[in-house]
Amino acid sequence: MQNKVVKINEACQTIQNGGTVAIGGLTIHRKPMSFIHELIRSGKKELHLLTLGGSIDVDLLIAAGSIDRIDAAYVGLEILGFAPNFRKAVEGRLIEFNEHTEYSIMAGLEANLIEAEFIPSKLLIGTDILKSLKYKTFRSPITDDLLVAYPRICPDVAIIHVQRCDEYGNCQINGINAIDLLLAKSSKRVIVTTEKILPTEDFMSVPSSTNLPSPFVDVVVESPFGAHPTSCFPHYTYDLWHLLHYMESSKKGKTENYIKQHITDFDSFDGYLNLVKEDVKRVTVREP
Amino acid sequence: MIKLKNFTSDEIMITCMSREIRNGDIAIQGLTTPMAIVSYYLAKATHAPQTTIMQLAGNILTYAKAPPQISLLFNEFEAMRRSVHIGTQTEVYEVIFKRLESIVEFFRPAQIDMFGNTNNSLIGSDISKLRLPGGFGIADVAALYPRTFYYCPRHEKRVFVKNVDHIGGLGFRTKGESHQRRDIHIISELGVFEIEHESRRMKLSSIHPGIKIEDIKENTGFEILTPEKIQQTSPPTELELQLIREKIDPLNIRRLEYLSGKTREDALLNILDKEVGLTI
Numbered sequence: 001m002q003n004k005v006v007k008i009n010e011a012c013q014t015i016q017n018g019g020t021v022a023i024g025g026l027t028i029h030r031k032p033m034s035f036i037h038e039l040i041r042s043g044k045k046e047l048h049l050l051t052l053g054g055s056i057d058v059d060l061l062i063a064a065g066s067i068d069r070i071d072a073a074y075v076g077l078e079i080l081g082f083a084p085n086f087r088k089a090v091e092g093r094l095i096e097f098n099e100h101t102e103y104s105i106m107a108g109l110e111a112n113l114i115e116a117e118f119i120p121s122k123l124l125i126g127t128d129i130l131k132s133l134k135y136k137t138f139r140s141p142i143t144d145d146l147l148v149a150y151p152r153i154c155p156d157v158a159i160i161h162v163q164r165c166d167e168y169g170n171c172q173i174n175g176i177n178a179i180d181l182l183l184a185k186s187s188k189r190v191i192v193t194t195e196k197i198l199p200t201e202d203f204m205s206v207p208s209s210t211n212l213p214s215p216f217v218d219v220v221v222e223s224p225f226g227a228h229p230t231s232c233f234p235h236y237t238y239d240l241w242h243l244l245h246y247m248e249s250s251k252k253g254k255t256e257n258y259i260k261q262h263i264t265d266f267d268s269f270d271g272y273l274n275l276v277k278e279d280v281k282r283v284t285v286r287e288p
Numbered sequence: 289m290i291k292l293k294n295f296t297s298d299e300i301m302i303t304c305m306s307r308e309i310r311n312g313d314i315a316i317q318g319l320t321t322p323m324a325i326v327s328y329y330l331a332k333a334t335h336a337p338q339t340t341i342m343q344l345a346g347n348i349l350t351y352a353k354a355p356p357q358i359s360l361l362f363n364e365f366e367a368m369r370r371s372v373h374i375g376t377q378t379e380v381y382e383v384i385f386k387r388l389e390s391i392v393e394f395f396r397p398a399q400i401d402m403f404g405n406t407n408n409s410l411i412g413s414d415i416s417k418l419r420l421p422g423g424f425g426i427a428d429v430a431a432l433y434p435r436t437f438y439y440c441p442r443h444e445k446r447v448f449v450k451n452v453d454h455i456g457g458l459g460f461r462t463k464g465e466s467h468q469r470r471d472i473h474i475i476s477e478l479g480v481f482e483i484e485h486e487s488r489r490m491k492l493s494s495i496h497p498g499i500k501i502e503d504i505k506e507n508t509g510f511e512i513l514t515p516e517k518i519q520q521t522s523p524p525t526e527l528e529l530q531l532i533r534e535k536i537d538p539l540n541i542r543r544l545e546y547l548s549g550k551t552r553e554d555a556l557l558n559i560l561d562k563e564v565g566l567t568i
Contacts, residue, residue: 026345027319029364052377053319053345053424076421078320079360079544079556083421090419099409102425106378127427128455129409175364176344177376233364240361240560244553282564285365 003167004220008269011191011219012038015047015157018068022187023051023058024160025230026178027078028238031057032161032193034226034269040064041264050155052105052179056229056246059083060263062095063255069096071153073105080243084250099129106179108153109186118149158187161227162212163235163288165192166200169217172209175233184216193223195235195288224288225273228280236283242276289441289546290477292498295524297477298323298441298542299532300496303524304475305439306330309392314340314383316393319424322358322541323439324394329355329536330528345424346380349373355535360544360556361563384429394437395426396545399452402490402510404459404472404483406430406438407452423456430457436472441545443476443507448490450510460488478504480521481512489513494521539563 012035015021021039025031036057039047046068049058053074061067063085075086075097090097103123111119124130125137125146136149160180165171171192173180184190192212197220203210225232229239229246249258262272273280290297305327309315313336315328325343332339333355341350344363350370359366368374375383384391397406398420408423430436436457440447459472460483472483474490478499484491491513495501497520504512524532532542539559547555 029344072422074319074422074424079322081548081552087419091417097419099422101423101428102377103381103428106381110378123428123432126431126455126458126461129423129427132409132454175368175374176347177374178345178347179377181376182378231364233368237362237365240556244556283361 001168001214004169004218005167005197006219006221008034008038008193008221008223009042011035011221012042014189015039015044017044018046019156020048020050020154022155022158022183023049023054024158024178024180024183025227026176027053027055027074027076028230028243029176029178030161030227030232031055031230032159032226033057033228033230034223035159035191035193035221036060037263037269037272039066040259050105050153052102054086055083056243059085059250060259062086062089063250064259067095069098071098071100071105073100073102077243077247080240080247084247085255099132101129104133104150105153106182107150109179109182111150111152112154112186116152118151120147121150122147124148153186155183155187157189157191158183159191159193160184160212161193161223161232163195163232164198165194165220166198166203167220168200169214169220170200170203170210171212171217172203173211177211181212184212189218190216191219191221192217193221193226195224195226195232197222223269225280226269228273228276234286235288236280236285239279239283241282242279289543292496293523295529297496298546299524299529300521301439301441301475301477302327302330302532302542303528304480304521305394305437306334306528308437308473309336309339311336312338312390313392314342314387314390316342316346316380316391318345318393318395321394321396322537323441323545325358326532326537326542327394329358330531333531333535334528342380342383343367345377346383347375347377349375355531357535358537358541359563360539360541360559384432388432389434391433392435392437393429393433394439395430395457397438397440397447397457399447399449400438400440400474401449401452401459402512403461403488404490405452405455405461406457406459407454408456409454411453427456427458434470436470438472438474440474440476443478443504445507445509448508448510459483478507484513487513491515492518494519496521497523
């Protein structure tokens, strides 16, 4: 057992430009926003992003010029509407977007887990999504049925925000799980940002709640309110006011200003949290 | 949103959606679909009390006793309060594969065509495309379900198109590649439709009270088949209306699905103002 706790900037330094980075959470739920800020602050480039459903996380990285390619089943701000920079960049062909489905991402990660080149399935046959992904089909050697080869997906690193973990990386994710456990198992390295680091003893009374155990985790970063303006049950809900403000500034082509005022003007996420402290207060239900 | 007699189009749509749910079904809520969750709770409070509901993209398995009030700001918190199990996205698919016959899921397409194909990916030709957020899981399961359901709060020509620009949810194509027998139902603000098995084309099942057949024809981008005798959709009952308006969605969150732009933003802020002080 090894203490895996480091500072966020140290964790971020290990991310290679051009690497494939998987982002946990789903749309406006439990996104590792403090780490997204750090990626932007440290000027990462040419990243390939993978996420089941993206929102402001993807949109900010696009606006900051950090991404070359994105693989996702959805990028949008749910009931609030389109992700403005994502839409502009994909329509303008400034970045490559591979539209997946839930299954195509999960199958690719599962293939990686079992060290297979691909997983065969009949799903998506006949759809244009399959054509756009350029996935190959073949005849089953057993039944001669047409099958799709879902190729393995192997992220270099997964970034996952959790509610609580210990210094060894035993994590208890609460609320919506999405594919975070699968991402952790299938990625080469896993960086966890957490609302709070707790003593290991605290987990011994509720071991069944530890759904992401330490063998899958490489690095732990403490980051209270690290998912704001997305949600982190049961501590705070998504900040729809802040997200609307973000969309408003982006629609006016002023995401650069947002990034400067909320991210690059500060040397850490604490500066951001201080700037938006009234916003954070409004959506806080229970302190971490 | 259209005012029809003593109810509005969102209310009759939700009633129609609710009535498709059979007692004991498993109802899954995807992303951003308040009308779907209202219809699930309505079914549970009326004819289908044994419905199992999987919320937040199916991750959170909930059991509600009294019809609960839906929330915009605290959607996940409300679901967690009623949860008996938290799953993963992989597990959601395991449930789907195992219980295909019992699953009900309402999808909202950006485009649907006369053969029941749907599109949530992009609109337009190769040169000029409008990028949509993406279909999430629609394309995975639309062709698997024995009963596939779509709902279209806006029945317009740009939604009901002759051929979708990009096939996500697979319907029946003209050449009839899919011979598997399955049902596709479409509920819109004007009526209820299905893909007829023989012709593999969209046909009117029932027309909402107060709507004329011309309204449907004028707002559909292809020739829609009509039966010889046109049925009228049964209107919502007093009890259904009361449950929707007073118990399940008194803040009118469902109506956000009809709005866009500044109007939607104002409605959103108005709802948020009412919810911010709530104790969770």
